[in-house]
Amino acid sequence: MLKRSSSGGVFTALAEYILDRGGIVVGAAEDKDTKKVVHAFAESINDLDKLRLSKYCQSDTRNTYNEVKDCLNDNRYVLFTGTACQISGLYAAIGSLRHSKFLITADVLCHGVTSKRVVDAYIDAKERKYKKKIKNYSFRSKCDGLKPSDIGMKLEYEDGTYIFTDKLVDTFLLGFNNNLFLRESCYECLYCGTERIADFTIGDFWGVGEERVSGEQVTRGVSLMLVNSDKARLMLAELDKSLVYDKISPNEAIPYNRALICPECRPAARNVFFGLMKNRDYDRLIKRYCFKMYIKYYIKKITGKNYYRVKKLIKGN
Numbered sequence: 001m002l003k004r005s006s007s008g009g010v011f012t013a014l015a016e017y018i019l020d021r022g023g024i025v026v027g028a029a030e031d032k033d034t035k036k037v038v039h040a041f042a043e044s045i046n047d048l049d050k051l052r053l054s055k056y057c058q059s060d061t062r063n064t065y066n067e068v069k070d071c072l073n074d075n076r077y078v079l080f081t082g083t084a085c086q087i088s089g090l091y092a093a094i095g096s097l098r099h100s101k102f103l104i105t106a107d108v109l110c111h112g113v114t115s116k117r118v119v120d121a122y123i124d125a126k127e128r129k130y131k132k133k134i135k136n137y138s139f140r141s142k143c144d145g146l147k148p149s150d151i152g153m154k155l156e157y158e159d160g161t162y163i164f165t166d167k168l169v170d171t172f173l174l175g176f177n178n179n180l181f182l183r184e185s186c187y188e189c190l191y192c193g194t195e196r197i198a199d200f201t202i203g204d205f206w207g208v209g210e211e212r213v214s215g216e217q218v219t220r221g222v223s224l225m226l227v228n229s230d231k232a233r234l235m236l237a238e239l240d241k242s243l244v245y246d247k248i249s250p251n252e253a254i255p256y257n258r259a260l261i262c263p264e265c266r267p268a269a270r271n272v273f274f275g276l277m278k279n280r281d282y283d284r285l286i287k288r289y290c291f292k293m294y295i296k297y298y299i300k301k302i303t304g305k306n307y308y309r310v311k312k313l314i315k316g317n
């Protein structure tokens with residue numbers, strides 16, 4: 001299950017708790033026909049797989065806010081997951097039902113989403129480059145035997161082959177992680193920081209060390225969870241069977257996760273990027289704007305453990 005989860009699988013633990021009580025789980029899934037990311041329902045454990053794994057473009061919440069309202073009116077448990085702005089949208093749509101004991105919300109600690117247009121341009125460039133059709137892609141794949149930091153893009157082709165590209169060189173992840181093409185509103189996100197809107201906030205425990213968990217567990221993935229409300233505190237007390245957890249000091253997590261501090265900066269290059277994307281080859285465009293990151297990646301690869309010494313030498317201090 002951890003292999004099929006973005007980090008430590010805490011989403012699944014929350015989801016199973018709600019499903020065990022006859023409830024429903026709402027989250028982001030890829031629509032197989034349209035290839036769009038949309039909010040969808042899971043009513044059984046087998047159904048959860050489609051909601052797992054991070055999709056880095058904005059999910060369309062469709063009519064889910066109204067459907068959640070109906071479930072709450074029927075006294076049915078609901079776990080609604082998404083970005084913090086989507087949780088805020090849900091609260092606005094359901095009014096006083098947001099306080100219902102049947103509703104639990106969890107936001108993913110998000111540094112921004114992008115538009116489907118960028119994903120389409122990226123997929124198109126990869127299909128042209130390798131001259132074959134892509135059947136499936138995963139923005140955040142954990143490859144066997146790698147550290148959690150070694151996550152990357154997995155492209156599965158129709159002929160059964162696949163390519164895994166490290167997040168530090170993949171042309172989508174490079175642009176996404178360097179905030180080149182986040183949605184305009186994400187650079188002014190109102191929901192960053194430690195004051196959260198949802199009952200739970202789930203993210204990656206970047207910075208976790210082997211003094212807390214085994215190296216093997218670090219490799220599999222460790223989640224960070226903020227428990228923000230009384231409803232969440234009550235639920236956590238009942239989660240001991242499915243979660244192994246430790247209370248940590250905020251200082252162990254905040255410095256490693258910018259979304260807990262403030263929104264990402266808007267790079268000046270974003271102004272021209274979308275205009276140029278229409279007519280230029282996507283991969284070449286990214287390589288142009290992220291050139292420095294490529295150089296850094298290859299120097300790191302060549303120098304290995306000596307990277308920081310070499311960096312000091314280059315800078316002359």
Ligand SMILES: Cc1cc2nc3c(=O)[nH]c(=O)nc-3n(C[C@H](O)[C@H](O)[C@H](O)COP(=O)(O)OP(=O)(O)OC[C@H]3O[C@@H](n4cnc5c(N)ncnc54)[C@H](O)[C@@H]3O)c2cc1C
Nearest residue numbers: 005006007008009010011027028053055081110111203204
């Ligand atoms: C766009 C995006 C940006 C993120 N940025 C950060 C970050 O900067 N720092 C950090 O610590 N964590 C970030 N995360 C969260 C993290 O990657 C994991 O999603 C989270 O830790 C849950 O881990 P899990 O192992 O329980 O995963 P999973 O089981 O893989 O979690 C799946 C959950 O992610 C939700 N989800 C997936 N894609 C989307 C989407 N497009 N929109 C809304 N919800 C979605 C699903 O609804 C479900 O609730 C981000 C996630 C997304 C989707």
